[in-house]
Amino acid sequence: MNIYEYMKTALLTLRQQKVRSLLTTLGIVVGVMTVVTMISIVEGMNRFVYQILGTMGSNVIYAQKHKWQIGTEGAEDRDEERKRKDLTVGDADAIAELDCISKTTPFRTKWAGQWKASYKGEEVKLSTIEGVGLHYASIAGYEVEQGRELVENDITFRRQVCLIGAYIAENLFTRGEDPVGKEIYIQGRKFQIVGLLKERGAFLGQNLDVAVLIPLTTLEKIFLVKRWMRYYSLSIMCQVKEGVSVATAEDKIEELLRMRRGLRFDEENDFALNTQQMIVMAYKRLTTGIFMAMIGIASLALLVGGIGIMNIMLVSVLERIREIGVRIAVGARRKDILRQFLIEALVLTSVGGFIGVFLGFGLAKLISLLTPLPSSMPLWSVALAIGFSLLTGLFFGIYPASRASRLDPIEALRYE
16 A cells, blocks of 8 residues: 555544544644744744834934833832933034934923824824934934924924824814924924824834824923933934944944943943844844743643543544554555554644645734734644644654554454
8 A cells, every 4th residue: 555545534533423533533623723823922922023113223222310120120220210311412422423323312201191182173182202312213213294393493492393193183183184384282282293204113012102292402491301301311312323333333333322421440331222133132132932831832732632632543543443453464564554553643733734734824813803912823833733733643653653554454353
């Protein structure tokens, strides 16, 4: 018998025991479905996160008072960071003179709390207001869809002008209405819209389109900035020149700031240099933990499914002892019997694997429709899932197949 005939025989056997075969493969189906769903969600999130981070600039360095932290990481350092001396606009100007930097922009973030932007009775809640310098929108990855960026006179004369995100425009103005040139109120202060930012979506649960950019000097003039809070301190965004590595630029910025802040060689930095790579690494640690947990759950399901496969194959051997005796009597070799039952186990698990792939893909799509989590199923995840199911069939099918091949033909023919 060739492989095709072995598979044909295996499928015929499974077709005769449809319900039993389906119930046997449930463990494989659940395991594969879990693997495919998990990979689809994680891969979708990875692509989305990397896309967003790409728009924010992988060649951008943030000089700040504090180091970016995830969760409670580095909580013991936060009190010390609050006491640090603020960076200044002069620091931003000095960094801009470095030959490795194309441009810089200072900015402050004002947490808006319950503040709202309003226009003719319509209101939208704000999360933050950014007080920014020149070039902020382009360095931060924003695109000005209508109007213009801030210009030097806006900052010099502390003009009450702003750029707004797509979400704010959609909620304050009617469809098709041009917001550029209109005047809105923020916390009782009137601002003229000079630019509309292109839609960017959300990142880690934060809507990037609830954005209000105003001149840094205007923020410092009319809104209270609590300088003792680390997140209100001045930050400097530095765009690295093309062809220069981020690590090289970091070293030069660090050397310059240490000199400007009068730090001795044995003193630690009283500032931090942050990059998008830090977010990527933290995100990878998070998703790796999730991935390993889901692999553990899927492995348990595959283990249960594999035990079920072994059990049903042993039952199948007992039910077909006389058939095995006849096959050996008419010339079948022991390795032919071994192949027959092993291929039956592999066919059984592969059927469960394909069912699990389709169910996993469907579940991932359903989750992406009902939640903000995106999904994307790469081809390698299908190969991985099918490979897992085949390995399970091979591992748990060897013993029943070996037992069938070792049956004594005389005793098998006498078996009732």
